[in-house]
Amino acid sequence: NAGVMQNPRHLVRRRGQEARLRCSPMKGHSHVYWYRQLPEEGLKFMVYLQKENIIDESGMPKERFSAEFPKEGPSILRIQQVVRGDSAAYFCASKQGGQNYNEQFFGPGTRLTVL
């Protein structure tokens, strides 16, 4: 009965490197959200994915950020050429269904530090 799993829990990168954050949703959940929490801020929506589809990416920065949720395997949030301003906690949440409200279950987050 595992919950949402994220790895790594902590990630340190130097400026210009790539960061790959993984999220395994709860069993039976086919919808995944990614949120970013900057220091002293609330969680901000980034992207919403269903298996093999991006449903809403209106919260994603236009450059360097991408997300996928393949048919098999975890969802991946990829940040290319990281900068110090990318340092934040990145949370993944999963839910069962689509448009109507279903509770989102959150993972423990990945804390990214860019040196």
Added chain:
Amino acid sequence: GDSVTQMEGPVTLSEEAFLTINCTYTATGYPSLFWYVQYPGEGLQLLLKATKADDKGSNKGFEATYRKETTSFHLEKGSVQVSDSAVYFCALGTSGGSNYKLTFGKGTLLTVNP
């Protein structure tokens, strides 16, 4: 756009004290309202919710009432425990297109001392 403003922390209370964490919102349409709690090192957990005006959400001794006239959803508990120490997030949820989106406040850190 949608936004949530909640009481800034940190809030420090003694055990058995009364807790209020204020939350107000701005939204188009008729959002649902939520309180999430985040214990150290863990992800956010849904604490309670209310889906329409005058609804009261409650769980584990916590309560919040959806007040449309004041656009508020204040969290209250009559007698806090040390185990309630956590960060509390107020959030609103709205449907838009094919997405149901949550908008969060900044969070309020609560510390309860024995």
